Amino acid sequence: MTKMGGIVISGRAWDLLRRFLHGFRTATGRKRLSNPQTDSGASGALVEIRNLHFARGERTILNDLSLTIARGKVTAIMGGSGCGKTTLLNLIGGRLRPSSGQVLVDGVSVPDLSTRELFELRKRMGMLFQSGALLTDLDAFENVAFPIREHKNLPESILRHVVLMKLETVGLRGARELMPAELSGGMARRVALARAIALEPMMIMYDEPFTGLDPISKGVIVKLIRELNTGLGITSVLVSHDVAEACAISDYAYLLGNGRIIGQGTPQEISQSKVEEVRQFMGGLPDGPVPYQYPAMDYLEDLLQGGQA
Template sequence: MMESIIQIRELHFARGTHKIFNGISLDIHAGQVTAFMGPSGTGKTTLLKIIGGQLRPDKGNVQVYGKDIHHVSQNELYDLRKRMGMLFQSGALLTDINVFENVAFPLREHTRLPEQIIRDLVLIKLEAVGLRGARRLMPSELSGGMARRVALARAIVLDPSMIMYDEPFTGLDPITKGTIVTLIKELNETLGIASVIVSHDVNETMSIADYIYVISDGQVVESGTPENLGSSSSPWLQQFLQGLPDGPVPFHYPAENYRDDLLAGR
């Protein structure tokens, strides 16, 4: 097992009175694809934001590259962030500049490279996601999948050692989904970039993850390699993996007795 680059210990986080994380501990290792899975609303995106230092946990400790990301100076925090890329669900491209400038944005902000080198670097990254020909398009002219690929090119332009993907497969057609799966795999294998994937798309996630944490009700309920999880006997996990509508996780949001509720209106 390779060294762990992110260590989360006893993490607690609440939004108002609603507890999102209730003592989570986990590790993310260099060079691996780690996935967080779980039903909607279990705070998977929140977890990425906590790792990125955008949200502060109520309790607990998050070490990124050996530093407590919530207790470093702004400069140190920004240095850490330059080493992690993040792919937002929407792509979050800057809408007032074109594809090329979007990918060039981190370079222009953080380096003083000559224009020629910026151009080369941007074209290399755009070629990697197959969109070198789309460099002059504006973000509003891109489809959802293309926007996500441009965002991916932007996320890797500073050559981070880790990329966080927020729901990378959601809302894409099967072909584009396949493209993204391949891209994540290639980036991981050829560049050795650690990948953190947050998703509830079981098949895609199982196919590329090295290690999976299943999160529910603010806790890690299961963890292991895809093979381990697939052969797990937990009925809850089997319901989740096979997508059954009812089971240990009820179909209904907690409510009072149906009959009483209907009659109460009389």
């Protein structure tokens, strides 16, 4: 929400207005803030975030964040619950716009895109949501077919081939007729993954892909992320607080805390870091820079006061 002289304008309405105004700006050709030629080399960065600020109302969620995600690599973004990891993915996907700073994907500044251009970009980005986000009224096959049906005008026979191929990739070709409600958590996530790769994207963003899964399912997802990365060369962005799994598959990792980066490096470098905050998170220590106690008044004083009241 943006406050303007006491009048509250809702986030969405405001967003619409801004999109509208941005439409003019894009028309005048200020969209590409960086030269795509230099950025889109095979070894370059696919996503670049510079000095990103993001606030919801009064609350700052991301503060002066800068990071790069290398093309063709698996990059993990780790951090405690509510530290803004999912927000970061939404910023990269253009579902949220930053208060300030730049988000460049494949050399294009995401916040400056018109809705149409944004949708074109999103066709090249897959996203795996925490819940899978399968459409509940469609079966597994139709869920995977959904983005293809929406965007490509394929004859039914070819569509069937493509969908079965994607389902085969995640090992669920046999489950094509099951409804989302009939799938286990791990299976739902695999179907969602098949859907995310349906349009053969250049990158996939994984939002907490391991949460709430049993060890076998976790193993399956780890294997799939790795395979998709090496086999198809898809850039992967992995947001997670499962240290072991994230470290096992990532090439590079960022550690987020309080809306900024508190550590980065290869998983090995991070786990050997001397920084207190990083050590607490990686080791899962109950007390440290993030205190065990929620801020409160003195315990004894509190108890005594309670007796008097």
